[in-house]
Amino acid sequence: MTLHQFLLILRARYRVALMIIVVAVLSALAVSLVLPKKYVAETAVLVDIRSPDPVAGAGAVVPGLVAPSYMATQVDIIGGDRVAQRVIKMLKLDENPGTRERWMQATQGRGTMEAWIVESLQRRLEVRPARESNVINITYKGSDPDSAAQIANAFAQAYLDINLALKTEPARIYAEWFDEQTKASRAKLEVAQARLSDFQQKAGIVSSDERVDYETTKLSELSSQLTVVQGQTTDSQSKRNSRGDTVAEVMQSPLINGLKADIARLEAKVQETSVNLGANHPVRQRAESELASLKSRLASESGRISASIDTAYRVGKDREGELQAAVGAQRSRVLMLNKQRDELNVYRRDVEAAQRAYEAVSQSASQTRLQSLTNQTNVVRLNTATAPANPSSPKLLFNLLIAAFGGTLLGVACALLLELANRRVRSSEDLVQMLDLPVLASISSSGRSRRLPGSGRLALGNGSTA
Known part of the structure; x- marks a missing residue:
């Protein structure tokens, strides 16, 4: 079908197309006037x-926001649904x-x-984020x-x-959990x-370190005293086992040395008088x-010095025994204090560990409590x-x-369908297509005739051909 044929068909069927257009426009007008009006906010x-978290800092980036x-x-x-349910409660739509x-x-x-209202609200709601920005548009019809x-x-x-x-x-749930952990x-x-x-009360400990240092110093002093006494006792024992006249105290005594000098002088005198005067001379x-x-005096003085040495030995042995007992007791006391200090350190470490755990939990509880009380969000x-x-x-x-x-479009389509259903000759092209014969001439209604180019056909003035 050529454009000329198409236009001839439209000219012949324009009433149908025009009627369909008028009906469509009137229908759209009626529907537009009948339909309820919708408003978009x-x-x-x-x-x-x-x-905006005051705990994390005002400028901190929330993980996941990017x-x-x-x-x-x-x-x-x-x-x-949760936001829609909140809207229902805010506007009290369920009470209408x-x-x-x-x-x-x-x-x-x-x-x-409530579920029906939620569905109705969501059906009229449109939420769309803006492109390449953090703005969200909320539209309701x-x-x-x-x-x-x-x-x-x-x-x-x-x-x-x-x-x-x-x-x-x-944060509120965590705060409650942290409160329980804080109490525990x-x-x-x-x-x-x-x-x-x-x-501490049972052991009578006020300051364990000072007490241990004092007892340790006391043990050191007792050990030093014991060492000195043991040396003195050993010296006294060696003097006891030696001859009395060779003891240093005897040899260094001025009295004994004087007596020895007097004895030597008298012995010389006796020897001299015995030679000169005779044995029986007065x-x-x-x-x-x-x-x-x-x-006799020399022997008495030497015996006295030996007795004093023996007495010093016995006293030294007794002192040595006492000091050994005191050192043993002091050593046991120091060992007991060290054991008590170790036990005290264990208790102190338990207290320190419990203190650190309490401080950590208390700090976390404070942070979560602050977060649960915040009234700001990252949405504006x-x-x-x-x-x-x-x-x-x-x-x-x-x-x-x-x-x-x-x-x-519908009118044109209907015109074409009507034309195809009842085909008519609208032009010489229709005769050529329908009869597959050449057109010799066409006669128009005005009575004039003209020859068609290329075929020797004669066109009449009334529009027909021969």
């Missing part, structure tokens, strides 16, 4: 990558009698009204402009509340401190008597949805243009 929230899935997760949260009637009509009382704006703002506020709850609820750690610390105190006898007296509302002045649908002009375009 829009608000936006900004997801900040900086954390992940591509984070924005998709936030979109899913806004469109989720009209809402209950619509629920009964739609579901015949099956299910819950409703039949009333004020209600649409109110619900859009409620979704934004509910998302802020749920975002804060998602952040604080785990405090109880362990108190038990360890009580054990340490009881042991002078000689008196000299012998004095000599015997001096020798950029604007507030306002009631739209014009409805978003139905769009009358747009619908009429679509109807006109569609009606035109």
